[in-house]
Amino acid sequence: MIEAEKRKIDKSAVLKNVNIKAKNVTIAKDVNLENVNVEADTFIVGEGTRINGSIFSSHGSVDIGSYTQIKENTLLKAFRHVKVGDQTIIDRGVVIGGLQSEYSQFECGSRCVILHHAYINTARKVFIGDNVCVGGYSMIFTHGSWQNTFRGYPSRFGDVTIKDDVWLNWHVIVMPNVTIGKGSTVGSGSVVTDNLPDYCFAAGVPARILKKDDYPTKMSLNEKDLLARMVLHDFAGYVKGFVGIKSARLSEFGDGLILSSNVGSLLYIKKTEKLDKQNLPLDKQNLPHGTDVLSFRIPELLREELGWIEIDSETKSKKVNRISEEFIMFVRRYGVRIKL
Secondary structure (H helix, E strand, C coil): EEEEEEEEECCCCCEEEEEEEEEEEEEECCEEEEEEEECCEEEEEECCCEEEEEEEEECCEEEEEECCCCCCEEEEEEEEEEEECCCCCEECCCEECCCCCCCEEEEECCEEEEECCCCCCCCEEEEEEEEEEEECCCCECEEEEEHHHCCCCCCEEECCCEECCCCCCCCCCCCCCCCCCCCEEEEEEEECCCCECCEEEEECCCEEEEEECCCCCCCCCHHHHHHHHHHHHHHHHHHHHHCCCCCEEEEEEEEEEEEECCCCHHHECCCCCCCCCCCCCCCCHHCCCCCCEECCCCHHHHHHHHHEECCCCCCCCCCHHHHHHHHHHHHHHCCCCCCC
């Protein structure tokens, strides 16, 4: 059942057992909603998103991005608005809600993961940037009070901001009025009571900064090359033993490695300065048909010629082959989240 004054629902969207009450409803193509309840002024879902067994509530807008997954037994509630970016995963049993006020709002960026049974209180604003992981059973609070404050007991209200590229490990607690800086890591079981700067490692109860200088560790090109080769060897075993692409073969190719198969090939090379039309270690005549290129930086000339994956920017060409698609999913386990 959908009650809306204005609705725009793509014919490819699949809706099963939904109850949506909103003035404006927009559901893009290839969306799948199942067992979803919504009460909001505006409800927007982007292309390719999957939502199952979830409840949304807001007096403002609920805006869910493209290619996002929101799994079973999840609640998202904030008085002013709820916003979730693209390619984000909200796992099973996550609760985003609690005490509401005129300040209540929740915003989460793109390519984030909020793991199962996390709790996020939205009495005030919670802002989560891009590429953030909130570990399972973690808790984020924007208010804390129970005992009568007129008897001298404490109370605390305040927004929480978690900037881009942060990792909250499992069982982390973040208290009200805290900002966690870009690229920082918080160890498991920690309680964050004060602001943390950009690019630090903090842990403990209360959390203290344990590493700040040279965090994360700066890697040379040679160190990155060794890591890339290790990842590719790991990936080759994965596609043969787990995915079942038995034709996959990893071998040396010039200064790099090539993983060839009957569903496409992926060529890794450390340096790309030589990869142009005049100097041809990448001559198409020497490459298997349908080869994509993997490197840290991809020159513009090569982008026009072949499919590609650029590690440093976490980007890719519009089209890649089957092996490259599997690599993009596989390399997430190393924290590399290629923008789709």
